[in-house]
Amino acid sequence: MSRIYLKMKAQHLHFRLSFRKTRWHCSLNLIAPFGTAHPLLLELYSDWKVGKLSKEELLQLFRFTESYVFRRALCGIPTSSMNKTFATLINRVDKTKYFRSLQAEFLKLTTYRRFPNDTETRQSLIRRDVYNSPRCAYLLERLENFYHPKEPIKATDYTIEHIMPQNLSQDWQIMLGSNCEQIHESYLHTLGNLTLTGYNSELSDRGFIEKKNLKEGGFKSSPLRMNHFLAQQDKWTEVQILERCEELGVGICDVWPFPDGAVLKEFVKSEDKAEKELYDLDHYAPLRGPILEMYKSLEEAVMALNPDVRREFKKLYIAFKQETNFVDVIPQASCLVLSVNVSPETLEDPKGWCRDVTGLGRWGNGDI
16 A cells, blocks of 8 residues: 655655555655655646545656656756756656656756766765765665665664774774775765764774674664665675676666666657667768767767767768767868857967858857
8 A cells, every 4th residue: 555645845746655565665755855856746636636646656756756866866967057958857757658758858857967877976975985975874764765765764873884984993994905095085985885883983983894793783783774785795805896886876876776678669769769760970071080080089078078968960060069069070171160159259269260250141050
């Protein structure tokens, strides 16, 4: 039996969703402050009330919404765009195929609005400072309870423990090896090096083997699922931290799931699909020999500017974009013409390579 609880209070929308005899619960008020998710959640709730969604579909869509917000937080993606994203997302949904259509709309979000996939989420956790995040305790609690939902724990009953301590003793320096300072700096506050314990003061800065075998409060005697991996280790180095990060990262992707990628094919516009299938580098006749090599060097440099940059092959030019095109490449027989989307007054061009084409017809976007 499931329960749905909806309450408006100040600027926070509180959704309390809980399942009996299941692994999942959701508490969106913890991760959706300032009302960013309100438009979407309220419409979903309203449509469920009139029968457009089943209870199971509603709860799963709430879950994807929570996952979208939380994964982005874990990946350090700026939240400035979420107000607009949530305000407009529901307007693009095909309500005759409600459940699958909303998943597809989540998957269509790109660049800084994207829904981080499993690979991005796990990789972002390798070196991310999780400890100093306000969501750290919530993250560890949800991870732990996913594995035993009928016997939930509260993070408030525990403290967050650094397995490799904040102060390195000589024993720890020896265990970590010659790169101990670099390892300590890189992984101290990361997910792989954090756990929950009720014995923080007892564990303190002890060596790893002591922490593991301590009769009262050691990792070996801990009832917490997240400490099972620790109990099986004979040392704690960069290798073990990365292995545990990967293990917990898989758990995170189970707790906060990614939409079904198969639904995207149902909702991609035919013209978009045709364009993607029509064009590739071979489509552009001038891209041969030295011009092709020059283009490849340019592409590598532009794509390296930011992980959000993406490339699209258009009929007459190649677009590089984030929210919109910022530079388009028009291949010609003896050169590459770049159409740069920047205002002329802000351009720095000490070599005088650029010209203002405002108001003139041209391929690509931008006035330079």
